[in-house]
Each structure stands twice: as structure tokens, then as C-alpha cells.
Amino acid sequence: MNTRGFMLIEVALVVVLMAIILGPVMHLLANQREKDKVLAHLESRQRILESVEGFVLATGRLPCPSTLPSGTESRNGDACLHREGWLPLATLATWGIHGQWKMAVATLEQAGEPAQNALVSAQPFAQLNPQQLTEIVMAPYTANYAVGMGPLPAIHLCQVVQGHALPQNLNAGCGAHTLLNATTVWLAYLEGDLINQNRYQQFFINPDQAASNPVWLSFERMNWLWMKRGALDTPHIQEN
Template sequence: MIRYDRGFSLVEMAIVLVIIGVLIGGLVTPFSTQLEAGKRKAVESQLRDINEALVGFAASTGRLPCPATTASNGLSAPNAATLVCTGFDGYVPVRTLGLNGSVDANDLLLDPWLNPVRYRLSSSNGGAYASNITLGMVPDIRTCADSACVTVLADTVVAVVYSTGDDGTATTSADQLENLDGDTTFVKRGFSEATGAEFDDHLVWISPNTLTYQLVRAGQLN
């Protein structure tokens, strides 16, 4: 009697592997998309918490903390002699604010993509936002819908807290580079993966009206 091998042939095995690959690929793409969406949602919550902590700090002290540096161990970094910030564009002073979250080797607070969360404080009025906030002070930061700033979203911003998103500082997009150039103009717009116009930064800011209201409530301004 002739006996037939009932095992898979190489062709059949190849077909099975292709089918498995297609199925896995179909699962991986939605999962990665969901994971990225979850990170975007998480960073928005993180930035709001930082913003609230900054306003709370101002309400209790009458000033805002200086940005942290890579050498300040997560602490506000004012000049020891003048008490003026050593720099107004840096990182969230996570230790000064007493925030929870993952940090890197320099004690810089990390976003969901493990990039340091950045913080820009207005340097106007002689840097007084970090020493003694008073009525009538006008901040010098503005936020725009693009790097050309054709549409201004807010033209007197006290401070900006922002995440550079998944691509960190590795970008050629003009709008994202605007957020990294150290000046007082920042861009906030919708997410984009268009070549040359990528944008995945996340920003929140403190308006002077919000800050003044909270300082008056706390008895820091009369």
C-alpha cells in the first residue's frame, strides 16, 4: 500500500507563514497607532499638571521658578549673586516644583517619549517674573500658529511649557525648529506627518490674566 505524507509541504508552510505575517502586521499597526495616541493624551495631561504647579508656586511665593539646566539637578537655576535666572529657556524645575515623573540622569523631567520637558519663562521687566511679580508687568513671549507668526495665538505670555514629541530635537520642520531656537516665539498647531512640515510638539502656556487672578486670590498682589 502506498502511504502519503500528511505533513505540510514547503509551499504550504510558506503560505501559512505569509498569512501569519499579514495577520501580525495588521495587529501591530493599530497597536502602534493606539500607543502613540495614548502618549499624546498623556503628555497633554502632564503639561497641564506642570502648568498648575507653576501657577501654584507663584501663588505661594509671588514669583515663578527659573528654568532648570542640565547641571542644576532638577532645581530652579537663578544666579547665586543676582538671583536673576541664569537662562530663561531651559527645562521644568521638577525638584523645585515637587512633581512626580520619570527623570533622566540630570534630573530633567521626561515626557512620554523620554525627552526632557522644556520651560521658557519671560525675561521682560528685568527678569522680575522670577523674583517679584507686580501689577502692570508685560511679558515678552508670544505663541503663533506657524513660524512666520501670521496668526498670533497669544502675544503676551508669561511662560511656556512644552514637549518636543516623538522626534525630540531631530527635526527639519520650520515650525518645530521655531520652538527650539531659544527666542520668545513659539508655535502651536495640529499634529502633522507631512514631509518638511512635521509637527508633533505639545505646548501650554500661562497667560498674564490667569497668573494675576491667582496671585490676587492668594494675597500676593494688592
């Protein structure tokens, strides 16, 4: 009886010692997995952004979403068939990125013609000069308008403020959250990022979730790419 009791004590001591030894090891492994996840995400973000910027430099326009994962962009002439969908990996020739990515593009649909498809058109300045396009994209920030009703046609990029509920998917603006960029024209996010699913007009950056935050392109950056490409010197600009 005493022997069995002594053996139970030994087993208990072994279990305690293993917990003491393995606890920090498991914690370190979990931290390393999280670090690897964050690094893979950041690398994918950089590769995606570089491929999209290269696409703008080569074509003078933003890519359209795809209807299929890893597919080609879904277009009809100079217009996107959808404002939101899968990242067109085949069109961008971007492979081996971590996770599956979706994207949204500011087609300026609510701005109406002739600006409606200026950002995704192969000839963005055929009917609209750079000053006019800038005035449309840089319109005053109007957080209280529903999608399609306010003067700002670009995507709102917001930072999550803890303790506040997210606005409805169909509302423009950030609600009680912080505006990061009101002139975002293109954005890609992980397919598993539930906070940003199917928002089209407003997307959120969460400082506490570095491993799942979106990547984006602002109009200012796109305009710089256009200038670098020489698109602003195109001879077919029309003045009003």
C-alpha cells in the first residue's frame, strides 16, 4: 500500500515537472507559429502590392476582380463586371502567396459617366483629365452617406477602435472608428478575414490582428504610378 502510494507521488511529481518544462516550450512554439504566420502574411501582402503596382505601370489601370480563385480578371471592355471578388492571380501572374485573397476595386460607379470606369479603363484619361479625376476621387469625406448617395466614390479604409460596433456593410464611412484613408482605390484581403467580407465600400485594419490585415493602394499612389508611366502626357486628354 505504501509502495503504491509512493509510486503515485512519483507519477504526480513527473507530471508536474513535465508541465513545468513543457509549458514554456509549448508557449514558445505557439509564439513561433504566430510569428511565422505574420511573416508569411506580410510577405504575401508585399508581393501582391508589388504585382498590382507593376500591373498599373504596365497597363495604366487597376485590375478587376476574378470570379474564381486564382483566375483571370472578369472584365467587359473597359469595365469590371464586379466591384468585389477574388484576386486575379492568373492575370497578375502572382503565385505561391500565403492563403486565398479577395479584392475590391473603386470603379467610381456612383460618380457616373464619364468617370465611372476611369480607374479600370485601359485609357483612363480618354474622357476625363487628371484634374477632373482627382477632384472626383478626392471629394470631401462624407461619413454619413449610404453607398452610392455621397460625393466620395472611393473606398474608405478605417482602423478598428475597440469597444465600438462596426457600421453596417452598406454604409460609407467609418462610423465610430478612425479614418485611415478616404482615397483607397484598390484593396485585397484574406478570404478568411470575416471582418471585411463583402464590404465593397469600407474596410477595416485591426492593430491587434496583424496576421490578417488587408493590403491597399491609394489614389495618390496610383496617380504617382501614372506619372511614372508617363500617362499624364497622353495626347488625347480632353478639357471641359
